[in-house]
Amino acid sequence: MPGAIIALIYDEAKKIWCYRWLAVVTSILLFLAAAAFILTRPNVYDAWGQIFVNKTPPVATAAQGVSLVGDGYGGAAVAARTALNDDSLERIIRKMDPSTAALPKEEMAKAVANLRMKIELKGDEDGFFDFHVKSTDPVYAQRVVHLLLTDFVGRNVNRNEGELRRAGEFLDKQIASYETMIAESKARIAAFQQRNPRFVAAMTLVGGSAGGGESADLTEARATYNTLLSQRPASAAGPSSERVAAVQSKLATLRSQYTDQHPDVVATKRELADAIAERNQAMRAGGGGDPQLASARARLLAAQRAAAGAALAPALSPALQAEWADLQRGDEVLRINYQQLVSKRHGTRVSEAVFGGDGGGKYQITRPPTVPELPIGPKRGLFLGLAAFGAIVAGLGVAYLRAAMVGIFVSRRELEQTFQLPVVGTVAWEPAWSTVEAARPGTFGAVRATMFRSWSRARLGSRSTSLRVS
Structure with a gap:
């Protein structure tokens, strides 16, 4: 079995060898085309910057226990999910080219998609984020990274300010509502005391307990x-x-x-x-x-x-005791809730001072983007090697397909397997049989004679016949 496989490979190699010049020419042409394409590709530059989202800045640590928000407020996870949304990229495109403001929605969507393909965001659990922009223009890449970092900080600061402002407005409304309810509770207690002076005097003497x-x-x-x-x-x-x-x-x-x-x-x-x-x-x-x-x-x-x-x-009347207890308990609950709301409102103001702006060091640009001097691609040496390998394989494939289309036989085994007849003999090719005029070595005539002999061999091989012994 191994011998048959080796013989089959040998026969196929002989077929390709018959069209070796076709394989060489095809490989050279393909390699030259691929090399021209690779060498004409522009250089690609990678501009990048780094930002640090501090989970516990010094100001937040100093306000611990007073601030309303927790340690994870405005953290890296939330910031990363909104770093490359469509609104942010549209703002960057307009800042890079003000004329794009008049683009229709379809064209703007394509521009946003193209810009997103050039951006790569890398982050870790410690809060460090790397913004990479790859472009053939190093200055353009550096400007995009700078705008990304600026937009990242500004958008998160504005989001923090908006959320804390809305929380403060909500607490102000709740505090005003509770102040009204406490005033109404006092009025109800005063009305009860006016209606039942003896009961109140007895309850005061008892101390509120039976x-x-x-x-x-x-x-x-x-x-x-x-x-x-x-x-x-x-x-x-x-x-x-x-x-x-x-x-x-x-x-x-x-x-x-x-x-x-x-x-x-x-x-x-x-x-x-x-x-x-x-x-x-x-x-x-x-x-x-x-x-x-x-x-x-x-x-x-x-x-x-x-x-x-x-x-x-x-x-004392049980009904009056129950009503008095409800009034006292309701008033106490309202006062407790009111004090809690006041404390939260104070915490919101402290949080606005801490997280409302970037003065507390929540966001820090640890590496400003610079214009890259050396390109990162394309890797021309690697691509040329792959192109050479592919050209050789393609040339061999073209030679093999040519031999298969012509249908030549290069061994007795192929003849016997194809015609199912025994082969009693073969005829070798002799250069002396060629009718092509002799030419000096190294001239065009010599090359033409060599190519004609190869063609004659192939044609002769395809027209070989087998003899049948009767």
């Missing part, structure tokens, strides 16, 4: 006061104070049920006045000059008043 029984503060205050009082001569100060507290509790209960003009309320008021006068007299007679005893007595009175108010809590 309870029952004697509190720990009252027990402790009474124990302290009794201890200090036992160390002094007996007096009516202790019982008189308790009487005052009892009368006050009674008066509060009556006020929750009747008006101040009710006879029971009027009588209880007089009883309270008598009890207070009795207590004051007892205090003056029982060592009222002692600061420690006076402090304990004041604490006991405060605890008794709180206990008296707590005793009124169960008698």
Whole structure:
């Protein structure tokens, strides 16, 4: 099997050899055409610049905790997605050639597509972006890169300013709305207090919470006061104070049920006045000059008043308590939200100062574009080598196709396989059989004679016959 393959390759090579001059001429012509095309191609220049998008500039770090936006605001990912959009490229085209402003949409779209093909954007996670522009005009490439960097910075700064300005306007509207709602909440609370003065007084006395029984503060205050009082001569100060507290509790209960003009309320008021006068007299007679005893007595009175108010809590209307609690809770929620909005508005102003302009060093051009001096292409040596290889292959292919079209036979094996007959002999070509006039070596006649002999061999090979043994 390997021998048959080698023999087949050898036969095909002999066919090509019969038309070797055709292969040589074809290869030379193709190579010359390709070389002329490659050598006439203009040089291509690559102008590039680099910009750095700082995630945490010094000003943003100084405003950390105050600024409204996060560390990734205006980051590299957002900037990269909008770097080469159609609007940006159209602005660059108009700046490069003001006459293009009158172009129709179709022509402008083609110009944008052509410019985008010349631009290459490379970025990394650290925030560095490289803008490359390849063109046959180095000055044109440098100008395009410069405009790309300028547009990149300006567009992102304007976008930051616009977003922060809209956020500030939204917060201003929300703050004004909450101020109105807080004023309405205050009006509702004031109206409730006017409608229910006794309930509000009882709730103020209770402290806004319901309870029952004697509190720990009252027990402790009474124990302290009794201890200090036992160390002094007996007096009516202790019982008189308790009487005052009892009368006050009674008066509060009556006020929750009747008006101040009710006879029971009027009588209880007089009883309270008598009890207070009795207590004051007892205090003056029982060592009222002692600061420690006076402090304990004041604490006991405060605890008794709180206990008296707590005793009124169960008698308060549940509906009024629920309405009062809703008013208080709604007002508190509004105030908390209002304070949060004010804080955000302050943060927006700080963010506008930090990210509204490029003064904080958010965008830094780390490598300004320059006019390139050396071209990057085309790689003529590589292209010429490929052209030479392709020309040789094409020449061999043309010679092989010519041999296949003529249909010559170069071996007995081909004759036997084609006609399915045995070959008993072959006739060799002799140069002496040629009828072409002899010519001196190196002249045109010699070349013509050589070419004629090659043609005669091919024709003779194509007309060979085989003999059949009967």
